[in-house]
Amino acid sequence: MGTWVRDTLTPAQPRVDLREITIMQPTITRRHLLGTSLGLAAASVLTACGSGTPGEPAPTGSAPASDGATEAAAAVTIQFWHRTFTPVENDWYTGIIKQFNEAQTAVKVVGTEVPADAWDQKMKAAQAAGKAPDVYTHPGSIQDAVTAGQLHELDSVVPAEALAEIIDAAKPVSEKDGKYYAYPLLLEPQGVLFWNKDMMEAAGLDPEKGPKTWDELFGMCEKIKPTLQKGQYCISPAQDAVTFAWSSVGQQYNFAGHTALKDDWTGAAVEDPGYEALIAVYKKLWDNDYMPKQPLAAYVEGKDFGEKKVAFKISGSWMLSEIGSDYPDLLMKTGIGALPNSPDAGDRTATTLGNFKWVIDAKAKDPQAAGDFLSWAIAGDPALLVPFFVTTQFTKVPVRDSVQKAVASDEKAAKAPWVKVITDEIAPTAIPEPSYPWDVSVAVGTAIEAGMKGASPIPAALATATKSIQTVVDREGLAAKAPK
Amino acid sequence: MTSSTAERSPSRRAGRQRHDTFRYRDGKVAYLLILPVMILLGIFVLWPAVYAGYLSFQNWSFYKDPEFVGWKNFTDVLKDPLFYATIRRGFMFVLMTVPVMLVLAFLFSSLVVSVSGRFAGVLKVSIYIPTIISTVITSIVFVLIYDYSGGLLNWVLAYFSIDPVAWIGDPAWALLAIAVPAIWLGMGLTSLIMVAAMVDIPQEFYEAAAMEGANWWQKTLYITLPQMKNIILYLLITGFVAAIQQYELPLVMTGGGPLDSTTLPNLFIFNHFRNDVNVGYSIAAALLLFVVLGTVSAVVFRILNSEKLVD
Numbered sequence: 001m002g003t004w005v006r007d008t009l010t011p012a013q014p015r016v017d018l019r020e021i022t023i024m025q026p027t028i029t030r031r032h033l034l035g036t037s038l039g040l041a042a043a044s045v046l047t048a049c050g051s052g053t054p055g056e057p058a059p060t061g062s063a064p065a066s067d068g069a070t071e072a073a074a075a076v077t078i079q080f081w082h083r084t085f086t087p088v089e090n091d092w093y094t095g096i097i098k099q100f101n102e103a104q105t106a107v108k109v110v111g112t113e114v115p116a117d118a119w120d121q122k123m124k125a126a127q128a129a130g131k132a133p134d135v136y137t138h139p140g141s142i143q144d145a146v147t148a149g150q151l152h153e154l155d156s157v158v159p160a161e162a163l164a165e166i167i168d169a170a171k172p173v174s175e176k177d178g179k180y181y182a183y184p185l186l187l188e189p190q191g192v193l194f195w196n197k198d199m200m201e202a203a204g205l206d207p208e209k210g211p212k213t214w215d216e217l218f219g220m221c222e223k224i225k226p227t228l229q230k231g232q233y234c235i236s237p238a239q240d241a242v243t244f245a246w247s248s249v250g251q252q253y254n255f256a257g258h259t260a261l262k263d264d265w266t267g268a269a270v271e272d273p274g275y276e277a278l279i280a281v282y283k284k285l286w287d288n289d290y291m292p293k294q295p296l297a298a299y300v301e302g303k304d305f306g307e308k309k310v311a312f313k314i315s316g317s318w319m320l321s322e323i324g325s326d327y328p329d330l331l332m333k334t335g336i337g338a339l340p341n342s343p344d345a346g347d348r349t350a351t352t353l354g355n356f357k358w359v360i361d362a363k364a365k366d367p368q369a370a371g372d373f374l375s376w377a378i379a380g381d382p383a384l385l386v387p388f389f390v391t392t393q394f395t396k397v398p399v400r401d402s403v404q405k406a407v408a409s410d411e412k413a414a415k416a417p418w419v420k421v422i423t424d425e426i427a428p429t430a431i432p433e434p435s436y437p438w439d440v441s442v443a444v445g446t447a448i449e450a451g452m453k454g455a456s457p458i459p460a461a462l463a464t465a466t467k468s469i470q471t472v473v474d475r476e477g478l479a480a481k482a483p484k
Numbered sequence: 485m486t487s488s489t490a491e492r493s494p495s496r497r498a499g500r501q502r503h504d505t506f507r508y509r510d511g512k513v514a515y516l517l518i519l520p521v522m523i524l525l526g527i528f529v530l531w532p533a534v535y536a537g538y539l540s541f542q543n544w545s546f547y548k549d550p551e552f553v554g555w556k557n558f559t560d561v562l563k564d565p566l567f568y569a570t571i572r573r574g575f576m577f578v579l580m581t582v583p584v585m586l587v588l589a590f591l592f593s594s595l596v597v598s599v600s601g602r603f604a605g606v607l608k609v610s611i612y613i614p615t616i617i618s619t620v621i622t623s624i625v626f627v628l629i630y631d632y633s634g635g636l637l638n639w640v641l642a643y644f645s646i647d648p649v650a651w652i653g654d655p656a657w658a659l660l661a662i663a664v665p666a667i668w669l670g671m672g673l674t675s676l677i678m679v680a681a682m683v684d685i686p687q688e689f690y691e692a693a694a695m696e697g698a699n700w701w702q703k704t705l706y707i708t709l710p711q712m713k714n715i716i717l718y719l720l721i722t723g724f725v726a727a728i729q730q731y732e733l734p735l736v737m738t739g740g741g742p743l744d745s746t747t748l749p750n751l752f753i754f755n756h757f758r759n760d761v762n763v764g765y766s767i768a769a770a771l772l773l774f775v776v777l778g779t780v781s782a783v784v785f786r787i788l789n790s791e792k793l794v795d
Contacts, residue, residue, distance in 0.1 A: 144761045
């Protein structure tokens with residue numbers, strides 16, 4: 001609810017598009033998770049195997065050769081759209097386009113930074129007019145886009161060895177039916193708990209130790225509450241249906257051991273004690289005024305945390321890069337940990353692993369030129385990607401072993417204590433975003449908001465969600481689309 | 485035979501008279517004059533409407549050829565409880581805005597026509613200012629006013645020891661919270677149209693009524709309102725259509741939340757258009773909304789029959 005408002009009101013603030021992490025992605029197997037785990041572990045351990053020189057343009061490799069003839073013939077122009085993120089990310093995007101254009105002359109890339117909240121309508125309008133960009137960034141699942149024929153396959157335009165480098169954990173978001181349609185840039189946990197160490201200390205709590213369970217969190221909030229001034233709150237979690245829709249999927253798994261649909265996708269699986277318990281913890285945050293009654297900042301933003309209006313903030317791992325960029329004094333005073341667990345969660349995670357990819361439009365006029373740019377920028381020299389992961393404070397996980405090693409070898413990695421928490425403790429067990437339609441997630445998000453705010457009793461809210469989900473199941477014929 | 489000829493002859497005469505009426509009109513010039521508008525309407529309204537009708541029976545995603553799916557898009561919409569909820573909410577929003585706006589505009593116009601020329605000018609300019617402010621700017625201003633922890637409204641309420649209210653965060657208040665700026669935005673034009681209509685009412689009516697000893701209420705009830713019937717009908721229809729189609733305010737202020745409490749019909753369609761891979765559902769929903777709007781407009785016309793004023 002507040003995202004549009006906040007985005008509109010705070011144009012200078014870094015923004016992460018809510019929708020960028022809303023669209024769902026397919027199921028990852030245990031093998032994939034193991035792959036991620038090993039990859040991440042390798043990234044954090046192998047610090048002496050860096051390659052390349054950060055910032056230096058790599059040899060053109062698969063980029064078109066630059067010779068007199070092509071120069072004379074003028075470049076093929078490629079339109080590239082990317083979303084507005086934190087300043088450091090925006091700078092990286094601008095820089096990589098500039099470097100590519102300087103490195104060769106056959107292909108000219110024109111970059112357009114699109115405000116995150118305008119992305120969907122701008123893209124739809126461009127697609128309707130047949131003017132979609134050749135290359136653009138893409139979050140979430142590719143299933144629907146591939147089915148709709150929106151994406152150009154990459155196998156014919158990106159070198160096979162570059163595609164082979166994609167780690168297993170990122171394959172479900174880039175590959176469908178044996179063909180690649182997207183080249184991933186990063187993976188990132190979508191639900192992480194941050195805390196202000198100073199505020200914890202002021203309440204007589206151990207600033208280094210975050211809550212492991214919701215009961216511990218409630219206990220901490222009870223101690224923190226008397227120390228707060230007017231306008232300050234204990235915690236800023238998600239609090240609207242749309243944000244809950246995507247950000248709570250990991251927590252649904254944590255509380256219920258499954259997500260919103262039955263395994264065979266014939267109906268909802270939300271009328272369940274786990275889902276009731278999940279909503280109940282949010283209701284407790286709401287009823288006890290541990291959280292504000294209206295968002296102080298969007299879930300994806302760290303503004304409220306940066307301005308010390310809250311002691312705890314639930315957001316994605318990316319929030320730390322915003323803190324580093326906009327509130328540097330707070331960076332080392334920020335604690336980070338996994339989201340609190342349900343009492344019977346066992347070793348189940350409470351977060352999903354979001355992703356970001358680059359794709360080539362199916363109607364790209366020169367798919368090979370588009371593929372050359374993509375290959376050069378994110379599938380080529382790891383050194384080109386290192387600044388991206390370093391300046392975003394190591395809060396995102398590279399999807400190629402070579403890049404993971406290069407990033408881990410950066411000297412700043414050792415000085416970022418949260419790297420270990422994100423890469424070793426949170427990311428390895430995180431589940432992928434579900435691949436079922438967005439409307440299913442919205443139905444659950446609506447139930448959580450309704451139950452939390454007391455707009456309807458929790459069982460009634462879940463019964464409504466079940467009906468809404470059934471409508472989607474019938475409308476989309478989901479039973480036939482269930483993952484085998 | 486005779487009787488039938490006698491029966492037919494008046495109609496023939498009437499037909500001839502009608503023919504005579506049009507004899508001296510220059511039909512060709514008239515057609516030429518409306519040609520540009522017809523061409524523009526054809527390109528930007530008629531053809532898109534026909535094409536939308538065609539696409540509403542297809543599955544279409546901009547990347548693949550449309551695939552015929554029959555009535556599926558329409559049945560999907562009609563089976564969707566959220567669509568009905570959004571239409572109901574649209575009517576609720578109309579009820580919250582249009583009557584209030586008409587009453588306020590009427591009172592304001594009555595004030596304007598009763599004060600001196602210079603003061604009337606100041607009043608007219610003041611009331612019209614919101615109309616020229618963009619809806620997006622208005623939305624942002626009202627979001628600042630409604631802000632939970634630093635907003636003007638809650639700051640004022642705090643002086644009366646009233647706890648802050650989540651105006652746009654609480655489903656109970658949110659629709660009302662966006663109705664207020666909608667009224668504020670619509671008041672200007674509505675008031676000016678009413679002022680124009682009031683000025684047009686012959687002063688003799690009021691003089692005659694005054695001689696009979698009629699008071700303000702009686703003059704309003706028996707002269708002003710009946711004389712403004714067509715204008716009120718116009719404002720009712722346009723106000724209804726504008727209110728039920730409102731989407732910028734909820735889009736910017738609340739994004740349709742909390743709990744869909746501000747998802748008005750157009751925002752519902754827009755969200756589907758923005759999020760769905762195929763556009764069939766959005767088009768079918770838009771056409772069904774068109775049917776709803778057309779039906780209600782027709783009913784309003786039927787009830788408040790438009791007629792020529794007897795001067």
